Amino acid sequence: MVQLIEYDEASAEVRAVYDDIMTTRGTDWINNFWKALANHPPTLRRTWESIKEVMAPGALDPLTKELIYLAVSITNGCGYCIASHGAAARRKGMTPEQHAELIAITGLANETNRHAAALDLDIDPQFR
Amino acid sequence: MVQLIEYDEASAEVRAVYDDIMTTRGTDWINNFWKALANHPPTLRRTWESIKEVMAPGALDPLTKELIYLAVSITNGCGYCIASHGAAARRKGMTPEQHAELIAITGLANETNRHAAALDLDIDPQFR
Amino acid sequence: MVQLIEYDEASAEVRAVYDDIMTTRGTDWINNFWKALANHPPTLRRTWESIKEVMAPGALDPLTKELIYLAVSITNGCGYCIASHGAAARRKGMTPEQHAELIAITGLANETNRHAAALDLDIDPQFR
Amino acid sequence: MVQLIEYDEASAEVRAVYDDIMTTRGTDWINNFWKALANHPPTLRRTWESIKEVMAPGALDPLTKELIYLAVSITNGCGYCIASHGAAARRKGMTPEQHAELIAITGLANETNRHAAALDLDIDPQFR
Amino acid sequence: MVQLIEYDEASAEVRAVYDDIMTTRGTDWINNFWKALANHPPTLRRTWESIKEVMAPGALDPLTKELIYLAVSITNGCGYCIASHGAAARRKGMTPEQHAELIAITGLANETNRHAAALDLDIDPQFR
């Protein structure tokens, strides 16, 4: 429904973001997420700048950050996000074993989150 | 609403699980989650065995596992789980800076998951 | 934040709904959900009529219906709903053992729902 | 899996709802949502009457109402709903720029909702 | 993306689980969910054992359990799960009328869960 904006037809403003994405990631192509966001350049720019800042190496390493991103995407059932952040995690070194463990943890957390909701628990003072 | 089963009043079956929790974690108390689950010993046992297996050191280290658990709990808005797994993560070494980065990633993933849903994106063949 | 509309101060239109709620349920009080919805009588009326129609005995018995309602409320983490539909289920005969099994199923479904999302599964033709 | 009930094969009860949908909307076709709901006429009727009442012009204008509907559908990741309510919003005048802003707001709200959950905030007294 | 492990190529450990699934269910085939989980045998085994234990006849009968599973899957919008647990429910006797009522209840619970959240309700003491 939303048109994908290819590099060749993009405005200078959009191309600047595309160039920064490819430079930052060391890739030579742009995925559909950005091509669709590019219909609204301010959202393209703002979202990319947020991703670039938040996902940069920091107190957490890039792979750990990507694993967290993937676990959230699985929890929300976002198919595109699971595919794109799964690929990103593999590119950053996620092994099949780590992937399998991530899926197990994500599933289990979703399970016990509902146990806790159902049981209407007071937070133990030791956790404060 | 659900009664909390304290150690002193627990059956041998429940005490065995409580003992294993405390031994595995190196603690001397049981938090409310388990005390509430203990009203149904099969669920207590099964859930604890799952947690013990899934959260043990593996291809992912225990802190990374706990961070993933916390990110899911935040996404689901489970207050008790955020408190308990936040405490567990701190016990396993999560620094305030890492906590802040985890919150930023979790928020951002929830944002872009909705961008992707709204835009109805085809998955790029490169991600397959 | 939203004012609760008590019976004595309610309009005739609101009282008629309150009366029908109490008659249908065989109770002599109105819970906060309806008192808050009563600030907007059309929503009060429409919601009550929907509940009355959907939760009436049909191809599914009233207890089964209430169990389904409770499982959804747990999945969504709605504290008020878990309390009110938990109480309704007990009034309709839910035993503690059934409650425990419901919590276990709800948790497990939330877990495997995420496994399935993570694994991006094709639906087996046998399920069609 | 669920059969779609076409106008020609529908019962009088179902046709009456279909006719009202087309008259109210000024269209000459029925979308799959209603054709699938028509397998259970009471749900078809009740859902249509709710939509008709809730989405009618009121204190909020029809476009604003449709934008709210669309934002919820995006948050829930419902592909069919995003398509159908996106089309409805365009029919009621939503511009591409408004669509882009709606997506940005919906994404951002999902982000800060998780920040707030993670930080376990007390509600400021000024908000009460 | 994840490879499906067919029976003929599976390890003895995986085959043992597949055999137990088919024996328990009285079927002669394995659905994609298990074939994908089989990439990580501990998760395959643990998940199957949980399903087998939780979904066995107990205080709730197998059909009621499957209905609860299906309602959760609908709430989470998990397409594969809706298909597989819908099929399982039909196999256990769910009629079209019961299916329609389940959909109506699940929808309504999701609606009133949001009413309750929006209205920020105190839990009535009678529900405690």
Place this chain on the structure above:
Amino acid sequence: MVQLIEYDEASAEVRAVYDDIMTTRGTDWINNFWKALANHPPTLRRTWESIKEVMAPGALDPLTKELIYLAVSITNGCGYCIASHGAAARRKGMTPEQHAELIAITGLANETNRHAAALDLDIDPQFR
């Protein structure tokens, strides 16, 4: 659990954001959301800049934007967000009648989103 950073104890970087928030909003106080985010100044700054950009008047007016924010917050069951964005909407002119209609729409969208998921609908070509 997270410390609230008051203006008097804040760094110059944090104060600059606080000042901009108060100037932009025409208020003389900072709510807990920002005081908690201020533990991580980059997230404080980035989040505020996003809010400021996204919620500024544009193709959608500020009240409509706030209504969309509120509907998402209700869907996610975020108590703090419902309180803060409900207050913001009232400050921007939301009437009680508009609030009631928003709650009704948000509830209904959550209901029909599940109907659509349950029915596994093909998207009508007319919506493309």
